[in-house]
Amino acid sequence: LKIAESDITFKRKPVIIIVVGMAGSGKTTFLHRLVCHTLSSNIRGYVLNLDPAVTTLPFGANIDIRDTVRYKEVMKEYNLGPNGGILTSLNLFATKFDEVISVIERRADQLDYVLVDTPGQIEIFTWSASGAIITEAFASTFPTVIAYVVDTPRSANPVTFMSNMLYACSILYKTRLPLVLVFNKVDVAKHEFALEWMEDFEAFQAAIETDSSYTSTLTRSLSLVLDEFYKNLKSVGVSAVSGTGMEAFFSAIEASAEEYMENY
Ligand code: GDP
Ligand code: MG
Secondary structure, three states: OOOOHHHOOOOOOOEEEEEEEOOOOOHHHHHHHHHHHHHHOOOOEEEEEOOOOOOOOOOOOOEEHHHHOOHHHHHHHOOOOHHHHHHHHHHHHHOOHHHHHHHHHHHHHHOOEEEEEOOOOHHHHHOOHHHHHHHHHHHOOOOEEEEEEEEOHHHOOHHHHHHHHHHHHHHHHHHOOOEEEEEEOOOOOOOHHHHHHHHOHHHHHHHHHHHOOOOOHHHHHHHHHHHHHHOOOEEEEOOOOOOOOHHHHHHHHHHHHHHHHHHO
């Protein structure tokens, strides 16, 4: 049996890595680190910046939303505040996203990864129509993986940790794409506590009970939900500043891309 070329809808490469995470978690710094790593390891990367409001990027982007939409002018023209301006800029860019996909398709043979930076404020990408359109456009063409960046030192509090994980969980269910938890800033705080909480439900219960008087049945139910969520993902500890964890990150991405190929 011969399969016609046109029947092959998904390409194996490049793998799209969409970097999301709370404001200040270190997405842009992490992306810069990824770019440095690809350059020094002979990995062929392509970089896409989707943050219209960033003033200086530490890396060179191959495709930059700022070349197409001027965020400040969008704010003036539509009489919007900063968040409305970013959202509207992303909407305008999303209407032309098929062009971005074509550009990447044309280069597909020469690329291993496409690294995508998203706006600082997480919900602008994860809870907007344009974020969904962009994610869907990628995922219907290439293996696509979400890298969810966590500010490890800020997540040492069990209640904060739980909120952050619930947010990641909502992204997993919304996108239905493989998700890698990237515990960033391990140069400041190691992520072992997080691994322990994720592996041992009772350790997390104990932490949350000593940390707060918040020992409701809701917390218990939520940690059961999360227990199920943790089984569906991979996690790595990295430092965007020192560069630790890059190999582990790319292994997790490769495994997630395999998962994508099997399920989508
Ligand atoms: P974004 O809003 O998610 O894009 O976050 P940025 O990349 O702009 O980083 C926010 C802040 O966290 C900056 O001050 C970074 O220098 C800092 N940061 C990012 N990654 C690391 C890291 O691995 N270690 C430390 N110590 N700081 C980091
Ligand atoms: Mg950023």
